[in-house]
Amino acid sequence: MNKLDQNPVIVDTSQSPYARLKPISLSKISLDEGFWLDRYRINLKKTIPGQYRLLEQTGRLDNFRRVVGEVQKPFQGCVYNDSDVYKWLEAASWSLQYDQSEYLPALIDQTIELIVQAQDKDGYLNTYFSLDKIRERWTNITDKHELYCAGHLIQAAVAHHRVTGSYRLLNIAMHLADHIYMTFGPSQVEATPGHPEIELALIELYRTTYEPKYLKQAELFINRRGRGLVGGKEYYLDHVPFRDMNILAGHAVRALYLCSGAADLALETGETCLLDALDRLWNNLVNQQIYLTGGIGSRYEGETFGLPYELPNARAYAETCASIASLMLNWRMLQCQGKARYSDLMEWTLYNAVLPGISLDGNEYFYENPLKDDGNHRRQSWFECACCPPNISRTIAMFPGYLYSSSDEGIWLHIYTSSHADFEISTGQVVSIKQQTIYPWDGQISIEILDIASKSSDPQFINSAEFNLFLRIPAWVGNQDASLLINGKTIRQSIVPGSYLKIHRHWKPGDKIELNLAMKVQFIESHPSVLENIGRLAITRGPVCYCLEGIDNHDVQFTQIKINPIGGSEAEYIHELLSGIVRLSLAGKVMPLDRSWEGQLYKPYTHTRKYYRGRTIKLVAIPYYAWANRQPGEMEIWHQTL
């Protein structure tokens, strides 16, 4: 293992010519005690080992042993099951950065050895097709997920290489990528995969190996869309060339993986057409296609986007993987443009669309994420199509990498959570900072310059550094609700929600920044074209979307409840509840059950009607991510209002 080759960067845009921001290596970031370290530990101690056991129990590892000749069994499960092994391996590899055990490295090594042995001589690697189906290789790249699985192998290999410096798995990935280039490269078979993923993976491989053909191959796959090579269907994102797309349509995860790959390509090429298409699609996403939670892809049929504003609550599909894909896309857009709208959506998606996908104990998962439920939707320990569990796991494993960036202009703080990090700034100095907060429960964030180190002996670089600090001012904060103190003095700088606050200064060790984002309970309404939400309000506080759950609001049916948005609210942190949450109490009324509807679904409208005053009650709301961790009952995010 060559330490020099270690560069544990989650998406390595450090050399990308069109990246405004540069990533920070995981080796320079540590989480400190707080919300996200808790999640990180559960991922490391419970989720990753638990998923390995399930890979074993469900035959996903035996599929490799079968190809290697260690077991005599037929292929088990779905055609894309290799990808779950690779995503687990990616999650485990990123985690190695922080793991001190012997257990995890051993599991990783033995899994890698299986993969190494399962590769065919020509570089092909897929346990479904190897052995008996070898003649069917690449005969149906629309539906058989070979390039999708290849993409996840490459991502795992890149992660493992960046964290450990090892070439063992990276060589396998390069051999496979070379085989793909020989098969689908210029002047070869003109094809593009049914499920995007290979594109972004190949670009990451290019960034690791500097081999330009990988970038070329990714571009070819993107350019070949919209020409009927995948049947011309919207579902496969083949209905129109990527650069001509105006609206997100088709399978949600596929669409956003494709966008992420296109964003990676744009980071390398700077191509305006690509960036314009990404801008249009991003605007369509946030203006017409996204749930309040950040959930994406509303339709069960085909796991697709619906029509604009088609956002049913109980029947929300909102696949956990689609939220993760949104996170991936927004991170790339953020690195490209440095705009807070992307990091705002990343943070919102993490709390309200990714975290709901996993139980608080780290052992059960949601595939679909409804915004309303009768108590029947419960997390499962695994799925036949198990894409979501290891996707959550690798996302949490990568999480520290999403906190910060650097650029020629300075240091960027995207996501607030207790942590410390080292940044090399343009002068060559290394700035160490420490961030302390109990975010997302409170908006007080204190940032301290711990140290400024320099290799130079020039006095101007000793114990002082001139750079900009870019602090994300979340879009959720009210216009007058954010304030800033430096070394105890209020800074009279205009603070604009939804932008980066740029603080230029000669910083010194011991400098203290106190950013205060007042976390108020907010009532949210939605665009009148979202039919189910007319007359309804949702509740948020800071970056957290709240819901009502039956267990906290018993003895009433949710159809009877109306919240009172001007009735005030109380927020209380309760350590013992749901791994520690801020619970909200809200004013509301319980309306009597309208008996006039018994035994009727429709009736003639009568203009005069009874006026019910209702009984005043206190409603209790919890963070949406924590729902379905106690006894089953009703849940809703959008509430009727007085």
Next chain:
Amino acid sequence: MNKLDQNPVIVDTSQSPYARLKPISLSKISLDEGFWLDRYRINLKKTIPGQYRLLEQTGRLDNFRRVVGEVQKPFQGCVYNDSDVYKWLEAASWSLQYDQSEYLPALIDQTIELIVQAQDKDGYLNTYFSLDKIRERWTNITDKHELYCAGHLIQAAVAHHRVTGSYRLLNIAMHLADHIYMTFGPSQVEATPGHPEIELALIELYRTTYEPKYLKQAELFINRRGRGLVGGKEYYLDHVPFRDMNILAGHAVRALYLCSGAADLALETGETCLLDALDRLWNNLVNQQIYLTGGIGSRYEGETFGLPYELPNARAYAETCASIASLMLNWRMLQCQGKARYSDLMEWTLYNAVLPGISLDGNEYFYENPLKDDGNHRRQSWFECACCPPNISRTIAMFPGYLYSSSDEGIWLHIYTSSHADFEISTGQVVSIKQQTIYPWDGQISIEILDIASKSSDPQFINSAEFNLFLRIPAWVGNQDASLLINGKTIRQSIVPGSYLKIHRHWKPGDKIELNLAMKVQFIESHPSVLENIGRLAITRGPVCYCLEGIDNHDVQFTQIKINPIGGSEAEYIHELLSGIVRLSLAGKVMPLDRSWEGQLYKPYTHTRKYYRGRTIKLVAIPYYAWANRQPGEMEIWHQTL
């Protein structure tokens, strides 16, 4: 052809021990000029011949010729394509009752000869499995629709036999049914089909042949549900024994075909458990699962029922076949119990859920029937899965049979439309009546006793008959809005909407009944648990559900429109419009487009808001069944209200 064997009754419950009502033979009923004769003629002259051409063009007839050895081609299309030929044949056979051409009988005869020759020696008949797949017969009755196709063959054969007296196709059906009994009968393979249909068909075959094993086999198939024989899944109605079902779930068409078969069984056996289950399911249907239109099965995924009150408008599935299945079930329940709630729903379903499934010119069809659309949902001339077109066609061909019933108590009028009919009453006298109305455009119905004939010479039976006339008083009529005159004199009898008005009298030829059902424009609201309809009203007039269509209400987006339910309305019959309709003009307002939502999907709620008065406009509504027959545009049934 033996004329004595002709008994063209659409569902022959004439001997069923538990039928309160008895059907009237098609040979005793004629439609007169009016709404339904127009539809009947289009079905006969356009739809049935057009569908035959499509059966030919799409290889559905060639599939039979292939088995017969007339063509050398592989099987074409879906595994269940034989059923489309059979449903067409059923439609054509019922139509023979009124058809005077040589064209249709010749088509029918040549189709029957193909079917006769395609039957295997042992009675098996299915062009997908015959020849090369003969060893796969009955290996997957969960998904391969063999018993479903068999059911439709039997229904076609029964129809052809009842109308023509011919045994040619009936013998084929009996041979197939005998083969099924040998295969799945008592002590044989314990199986039940994935798609119900065979049950009701076998019972109709029993009613035609008096062979009890067909009834037994139907009962076996029904009794075997809920035991995991079809994988135990709700989709296949195998999650619970039929008699234990409380809620309609699973595939909507399958569920209602099964209910129809169970109702047929109950008509023969009188079994209380079956009737109780049917009552529960019917109540669940009308209280929680049905669209205002009578459309059924709200989910695209699996063509299934949703959860209670899950009735999205734009994403309504509401398959045309499911509405037809509802009609079938309600007819059987009506014959069993003689309650107006069933005939009310039949009439409503015919106008608002079956008729929308076909274009006014009789050539194009809807499979899904949304209650809101942006102009992209258009009728098609055919479908790969073409169940709906011939299902509509046979329904219209059977329509005259739904108008009347008789019973020991007298004569029943269910559906109002210009027609005349002969009834043999319990005294043996034959009563001829004539019904005249421009229903559904006006609620004046005049009924005249044309003649009373008797074989007896007893003077009390000459020119006079004592019997009850049961007139359906629709549920849609207001409590004080119905009146009755006999021979010009107002009858002071309590008239209860949603019930049969029983008029006992010594009737004489020339007696005239004038029933007047005031057709007022009504605004309808829906149960508050139907989330998309909160704050919205729909418009109905008589038995017709109305909608707004873009072409009549241009220059506004439907999101801007609010109707004013106390602003009055005008109804005008326009002969030239949409084959003749009553068009409604309604008071409404156009609200200005709310610019505050531009570029936003969610925003914080503010308690104070602008008050817009809006611009007063006249809104124009047309019957929902007539939508999408002109240029594409927005359509909606549920409107925002002032």
